[in-house]
Amino acid sequence: MMALHPKIIDLTLDRVWRLLELLGNPQEALPPVIHIAGTNGKGSTQAMLRAGLEAAGHKVHAYTSPHLARFHERIRLAGVLITEDDLTAVLDECYAANGGEPITYFEITTCAALLAFSRTPADYLLLEVGLGGRLDCTNVVEQPAMTVITPVSMDHEQFLGDTLPKIAGEKAGILKRGVPCIVGPQDDAAMDVIEDRAARLNAPVIAYGQHWHVTEENGRLVYQDESGLLDLPLPNLPGRHQIENAGAALAVLRALGEGDAAFEGAVRNAYWPARMQKLKEGPLIEAAGAAELWLDGGHNPAAGKALAWHLATLPERPTYMICGMLNTKDATGYMRPFAGQVRKLFGVSIPGEANTLSAEQTVAFAETGGLSAEPAQSVEAALATILAEDPHARVLICGSLYLAGHILRSNG
DSSP states (O other), X not given: OGGGOSOSOOOOSHHHHHHHHHTTOGGGSOSOEEEEEOSSSHHHHHHHHHHHHHHTTOOEEEEOSSOSSOGGGGEEETTEEOOHHHHHHHHHHHHHHHTTOOOOHHHHHHHHHHHHHHHSOXXXXXXXXXXXXXXXXXXXXXXXXXXXXXXXXXXXXXXXXXXXXXXXXXXXXXXXXXXXXXXXXXXXXXXXXHHHHHHHTTXXXXXBTTTEEEEEETTEEEEEEXXXXXXXXXXXXXXXXXXXXXXXXXXXXXXXXXXXXXXXXXXXXXXXXXXXXXXXXXXXXXXXXXXXXXXXOOOSHHHHHHHHXXXXXXXXXXXXXXXXXXXXXOHHHHHGGGTTTOSEEEEOOOTTOTTBOOHHHHHHHHHHTTOOEEEOSSXXXXXXXXXXXOTTOEEEEESOHHXXXXXXXXXX
């Protein structure tokens, strides 16, 4: 499948519509769809929304990308990851139907996912955008039950545009006529674009700061909208930004008419790997001894800012970073928020990734951002250097979902 189209990313819906037609239009036989776009927080919001709906007794499909350790993570059928046999069958069916015509890897695998979703009964499908929204191949559901736009920030500028309004315009491409849209916290420039498109489509907007509010008070999550106040535990996904993501999930659940079981489940039961995940087992943990290891896949300036803020709330401990990033990202923008907070950053290349920055390039970007940094041959080598310097260190492995996936696979 990788050989069917020379570009990994080529945003258009033409090839997707053609293949879906050959497959019998499975996108027309889906359970109610909640379509989720945004720059940061899509996966976490989806995880909390799924946890809430399942706690209320619903069967939920979920589609997400990229995967971390195994491709199967992208497709969850009625709460269960797709089996090897089922995945092979739908991929083979799509490959045969495509007939060797040009199509990207993400397009054909998304068609396979839609085919699988259409054949398994469920109450909802949580459909996460891959890139952008307007021309993303998930944008083929003509009448979703609801859309969600999580915070929009600068990322993927080479595909989505070089300004926040342009990027917001691409994300807002998932809005549909008359379909309510839950909107997370946004800069004014992004919000203006989203509200303008919603107005043209007569799509009701339920926006953070206008129609719903969420905050932390006395170690609890307090959510409020016109239906009243919810006093809930803090999300089990750590970080201040997860309170806002939880708010978006709660706003969706409110709009769907769910009750207390869903609200509690959303904050208590969600699990999303490589989002400030504390590693607890595996070879790296065995090597770490008394050190503390964390893993995060955030990779843009907004993610760096949120992660640095969360680190500052943890009990004081000497903190080091092991960072690997792709050459398509704003590396300095991501790393700059950690300046003055991290003793040293170790740059590594991401194993098996053609677009990885070299360890030396990562170090150069880190130093531009005001961090002390040095290159390392591998995560393991960097960890050994850190432990020799400070056996009780806090170590954050970060910078890319691809690096996070490598760690989860090799440390499983």
